[in-house]
Amino acid sequence: xxxxxxxxxxxxxxxxxxxxxxxxxxxxxxxxxxxxxxxxxxxxxxxxxxxxxxxxxxxxxxxxxxxxxxxxxxxxxxxxxxxxxxxxxxxxxxxxxxxxxxxxxxxxxxxxxxxxxxxxxxxxxxxxxxxxxxxxxxxxxxxxxxxxxxxxxxxxxxxxxxxxxxxxxxxxxxxxxxxxxxxxxxxxxxxxxxxxxxxxxxxxxxxxxxxxxxxxxxxxxxxxxxxxxxxxxxxxxxxxxxxxxxxxxxxxxxxxxxxxxxxxxxxxxxxxxxxxxxxxxxxxxxxxxxxxxxxxxxxxxxxxxxxxxxxxxxx
Amino acid sequence: xxxxxxxxxxxxxxxxxxxxxxxxxxxxxxxxxxxxxxxxxxxxxxxxxxxxxxxxxxxxxxxxxxxxxxxxxxxxxxxxxxxxxxxxxxxxxxxxxxxxxxxxxxxxxxxxxxxxxxxxxxxxxxxxxxxxxxxxxxxxxxxxxxxxxxxxxxxxxxxxxxxxxxxxxxxxxxxxxxxxxxxxxxxxxxxxxxxxxxxxxxxxxxxxxxxxxxxxxxxxxxxxxxxxxxxxxxxxxxxxxxxxxxxxxxxxxxxxxxxxxxxxxxxxxx
Numbered sequence: 118x119x120x121x122x123x124x125x126x127x128x129x130x131x132x133x134x135x136x137x138x139x140x141x142x143x144x145x146x147x148x149x150x151x152x153x154x155x156x157x158x159x160x161x162x163x164x165x166x167x168x169x170x171x172x173x174x175x176x177x178x179x180x181x182x183x184x185x186x187x188x189x190x191x192x193x194x195x196x197x198x199x200x201x202x203x204x205x206x207x208x209x210x211x212x213x214x215x216x217x218x219x220x221x222x223x224x225x226x227x228x229x230x231x232x233x234x235x236x237x238x239x240x241x242x243x244x245x246x247x248x249x250x251x252x253x254x255x256x257x258x259x260x261x262x263x264x265x266x267x268x269x270x271x272x273x274x275x276x277x278x279x280x281x282x283x284x285x286x287x288x289x290x291x292x293x294x295x296x297x298x299x300x301x302x303x304x305x306x307x308x309x310x311x312x313x314x315x316x317x318x319x320x321x322x323x324x325x326x327x328x329x330x331x332x333x334x335x336x337x338x339x340x341x342x343x344x345x346x347x348x349x350x351x352x353x354x355x356x357x358x359x360x361x362x363x364x365x366x367x368x369x370x371x372x373x374x375x376x377x378x379x380x381x382x383x384x385x386x387x388x389x390x391x392x393x394x395x396x397x398x399x400x401x402x403x404x405x406x407x408x409x410x411x412x413x414x415x416x417x418x419x420x421x422x423x424x425x426x427x428x429x430x431x432x
Numbered sequence: 433x434x435x436x437x438x439x440x441x442x443x444x445x446x447x448x449x450x451x452x453x454x455x456x457x458x459x460x461x462x463x464x465x466x467x468x469x470x471x472x473x474x475x476x477x478x479x480x481x482x483x484x485x486x487x488x489x490x491x492x493x494x495x496x497x498x499x500x501x502x503x504x505x506x507x508x509x510x511x512x513x514x515x516x517x518x519x520x521x522x523x524x525x526x527x528x529x530x531x532x533x534x535x536x537x538x539x540x541x542x543x544x545x546x547x548x549x550x551x552x553x554x555x556x557x558x559x560x561x562x563x564x565x566x567x568x569x570x571x572x573x574x575x576x577x578x579x580x581x582x583x584x585x586x587x588x589x590x591x592x593x594x595x596x597x598x599x600x601x602x603x604x605x606x607x608x609x610x611x612x613x614x615x616x617x618x619x620x621x622x623x624x625x626x627x628x629x630x631x632x633x634x635x636x637x638x639x640x641x642x643x644x645x646x647x648x649x650x651x652x653x654x655x656x657x658x659x660x661x662x663x664x665x666x667x668x669x670x671x672x673x674x675x676x677x678x679x680x681x682x683x684x685x686x687x688x689x690x691x692x693x694x695x696x697x698x699x700x701x702x
Contacts, residue, residue: 128540135541147557263682265633267640267656268674275663275670366548370637374660385641388556400553404545 199398209398220379227303239314261308270301358414439690445683461493521581542575626688
């Protein structure tokens, strides 16, 4: 695992370059000409003359070779400039940064909900293997894997906001408005983490250290929850990184449904207005965040794994 | 499989959906696209078993024809994904060396993006259409499978049957196609079956955002999105495509789980 982290750190710069190249190339597949679109906006929708378009293309450097345009784009991006929106002319990077906290709040709450529900359920299902708790967990896992957030969200909205009127359907800024979007987003992750916790606990239940703990006369509860879970949770931690990617992606849809003012809503609006630089900036921004999250998970894994601590102390 | 009620249920659901999709035009259903503003948002009745949508179209008919769209799109995407993943995975696993390094770097790079985010961006930039959604899903999805197939090929490369085939003078292409491919077919089929659920969810999700099927094409994700404005007056419009997506994905997952247990009885039943 230590080697894994070293490998991660070495490949990190290459991945960043690769991510920037893909994000840059993405805009080249977009239809329409950036200079023409910008002039169209400045002229208030009146088609610009061909000379004016040519002139602006020259001025913006759009006629330069691809590698030169990439170098220019990436050097701005490094300095935190992701270009301007075709529609509003506003800075894309500052809009993304302004909206990021809302998305992170939603994704983090969903992750917390998923972890809080899945780990106790997964442990219970493993300890009482074959019991009704296990059966319910198995059904929950199957349902969770098959109900996407965009089915869950309107269903929750219909039940808790429209029929029962317990929670607001849309809104931002209050705790009650966070409940439904976070719940809808967390469901799939919860099911997956629960399956994994169950499998992982089943695997540690008959390990030597568990037998030792039992032999010491500890109660089964302490053995499972203290000794077993600590080890069983390691595989669960490794998938938290990938799940964050899943949650950030899912947030795009959930934000659209609940009118949540995050980065996802920004990009969906951008797509519907053919505001391609917004889409490009969004991809780069989110990929970098995802990379950092995965790095944080790898580092925390090193902290959590007792075998790695043990190894370090004796070297 | 007869002893696994889950797999049987999965098979029944998937077979029913495929039959409905195949024979949709022969079924006694009204047109799924013809607008009838006189009959907007009707509740379920004898004439319209699931009611009508905001344009007066029969919801049941749209659901059945929607199964066509969903199955065709996800089947085609799965084929594209598996072809790319197989070619890349076999080349990398069989030849190794710089080819392996280069291809796996590309795989790592694609996996560095959150899948749905890259999918939304690719589909959004290419423009809304069913074909573009299939391209987006395929571009995003092949990478993880290429890695799995590479590992399978890598472990098969030094087996006796491959060495024997090489000893009698078989070419690389012949070895990959006739010997290695045949031996990794089982896990490959399981991988594909378990994956189709994800592909269905991805395609319907992009369509939900308005990036996939365009009106009037019946598609479950798009139908779900259309129904949101009529949640209060016609909740059945929301539930019908939602339950359809759920059942079809559940069916494929159950079938995939069953096939996996059948082909590899040593895996944990999760």
